[in-house]
Amino acid sequence: MTDQLLNRTGTDLINTGVREGFNTREHLRNAERQAQDRGFDKFTIVDVDAHHYEMDHWPAIIKYIEDPVIRHRAEAAIHSSDPARTILHNSPLPQNMAGRILRERYRRGEPTDGDTHHEVSVIRRQMKAIGIDYQVVFPTPMLELGLHPDPLIEIAVSWAYTRWFTEEVLADDPAIKTMVYLPMNDVRASLRTIEQFGGKPGVVGFMITSGRFQAIHSNKYVPVFRALEERGYPLGFHAIHNAKERMFEGMNRFISVHALGFVFYNMVHMTNWVINGLPERYPNLKVIWIESGLAWVPFLMQRLDNEFLMRSSEAPLLQRRPSEYMGEMYYSTQPMETVDLQTLQQTMRMINAETQLMFASDYPHWDFDLPSTVCDLPFLSQEAKLNILGRNAVRLFGKEHFDAEVDLGTAVEGNGRARVSQQ
Amino acid sequence: MSEHYVADLTELQDSGRKIVRVGSTDIALLLFEDDVLAFQNVCMHMGGPVGEGMLINAITAEFDADGNYVGDRFVEDEMHLVCPWHGWEYVLPGGQCAAAPERRLRSFPVSVRDGRVLVDMEADTAISNG
Numbered sequence A: 001m002t003d004q005l006l007n008r009t010g011t012d013l014i015n016t017g018v019r020e021g022f023n024t025r026e027h028l029r030n031a032e033r034q035a036q037d038r039g040f041d042k043f044t045i046v047d048v049d050a051h052h053y054e055m056d057h058w059p060a061i062i063k064y065i066e067d068p069v070i071r072h073r074a075e076a077a078i079h080s081s082d083p084a085r086t087i088l089h090n091s092p093l094p095q096n097m098a099g100r101i102l103r104e105r106y107r108r109g110e111p112t113d114g115d116t117h118h119e120v121s122v123i124r125r126q127m128k129a130i131g132i133d134y135q136v137v138f139p140t141p142m143l144e145l146g147l148h149p150d151p152l153i154e155i156a157v158s159w160a161y162t163r164w165f166t167e168e169v170l171a172d173d174p175a176i177k178t179m180v181y182l183p184m185n186d187v188r189a190s191l192r193t194i195e196q197f198g199g200k201p202g203v204v205g206f207m208i209t210s211g212r213f214q215a216i217h218s219n220k221y222v223p224v225f226r227a228l229e230e231r232g233y234p235l236g237f238h239a240i241h242n243a244k245e246r247m248f249e250g251m252n253r254f255i256s257v258h259a260l261g262f263v264f265y266n267m268v269h270m271t272n273w274v275i276n277g278l279p280e281r282y283p284n285l286k287v288i289w290i291e292s293g294l295a296w297v298p299f300l301m302q303r304l305d306n307e308f309l310m311r312s313s314e315a316p317l318l319q320r321r322p323s324e325y326m327g328e329m330y331y332s333t334q335p336m337e338t339v340d341l342q343t344l345q346q347t348m349r350m351i352n353a354e355t356q357l358m359f360a361s362d363y364p365h366w367d368f369d370l371p372s373t374v375c376d377l378p379f380l381s382q383e384a385k386l387n388i389l390g391r392n393a394v395r396l397f398g399k400e401h402f403d404a405e406v407d408l409g410t411a412v413e414g415n416g417r418a419r420v421s422q423q
Numbered sequence B: 001m002s003e004h005y006v007a008d009l010t011e012l013q014d015s016g017r018k019i020v021r022v023g024s025t026d027i028a029l030l031l032f033e034d035d036v037l038a039f040q041n042v043c044m045h046m047g048g049p050v051g052e053g054m055l056i057n058a059i060t061a062e063f064d065a066d067g068n069y070v071g072d073r074f075v076e077d078e079m080h081l082v083c084p085w086h087g088w089e090y091v092l093p094g095g096q097c098a099a100a101p102e103r104r105l106r107s108f109p110v111s112v113r114d115g116r117v118l119v120d121m122e123a124d125t126a127i128s129n130g
Ligand code: FES
Pocket: B043, B044, B045, B046, B047, B048, B049, B050, B083, B084, B085, B086, B087, B088
């Protein structure tokens, strides 16, 4: 009798014909026959390259790491989804700071009531606790898929994820939204994604993961941008960090890779987007820069403006300075750099925060922000706070995606002072 | 003085810590070496439940005699309380923020009498940002 191989969640994966009670000797029975037939026992055979799976014994191994700090990191990584990978060859340190951030470890097994999808229950909980009415949800490790060497994997996995998320999760709660992953290593697959998922409940836009090397102004992407512009969907660039980025190979700390990575890729795409005149070519395509914080934007505005004034011949499509186009794009707040409020105030002025900035929590990631990061800022008007916390998003995505009576609010209560982390 | 009985010492000896509420204030009681510490359970960063985080030694970078970096080391005599929300670390017993020592968790004087832990709520030592 055959047994079905089960995946980690216990669901049927595929009927493989594997026998109940897998046994290596049985598995290799035909090899044993060959050995007998050929009389292998009559001479010496040496196998100079065989393997086993050390990950199966990871806890037993890492207890022998002699450096106590590295041993602690390895032990903490046991609670990540892929413990060996976390310490061996992914980031130099996991996001959860060797277990100091507790959410990742406990969230997965968080009990919820059985009738509602686990993801929906947990997302609802976090929204209610933080005070969020609508949440645009993105995946996590999939954000690295743009760097996968096989574009077919990006296409297949992003398609499957989006089907699952739109059909099994978003359908359960109209307050949960998403911007759909575009597998931009393949234009036809991206167009198919737009065709298939555009108009689905909960889909408020489409998203390019910024960790990818192909030039965003390449002619091949013309149909993608046209399709989005025609349908009125905003396009988000969601930043990532990538410890294997060639330039980051010398970075030994997560803090370093994260601090630069999340702005690095978006700076490259923003520069190509503006200098190649895409805002002029697709004037109705709204672009959002996600999860890069804000401090990079004034830097890049000044840098590009300065060079544009000298080398405008290299940006022939631009009718205005780069910073003017950038000031018409949209930005998500998190992780908002709040250590110097005067600088933050200047930043908000330069990016036209009152109309272009949208609150983002990034929950449950390690550097999440709360709405208080915005509503406690002493220099913002009530109107600006309301806009950043909700109105700008409703205007950008379209009221049709929200309750008919979406309450855009009339007053925001701050605590009258910035957080203590703000000076 | 406004002393409140918040726990029996034996409870802390069992678990090392306890979160209690006095009025509307959540207080994290920590047994640290032979002392009981009482901090408001509100992180100075974004208000996270700081008293529910990891207790772990501080980390320092070690160099050999030639100035070569040889690795990170736990500091044996410096314990940190780590906020579980984003990882802000506070030095025990004082509650100074490790990365910004001029900031300190709000703390309360504690006395232990007859095995009873008492917290003086009027004598807090820092303004927090709840
Ligand atoms: S709230 Fe404590 S580290 Fe952010």
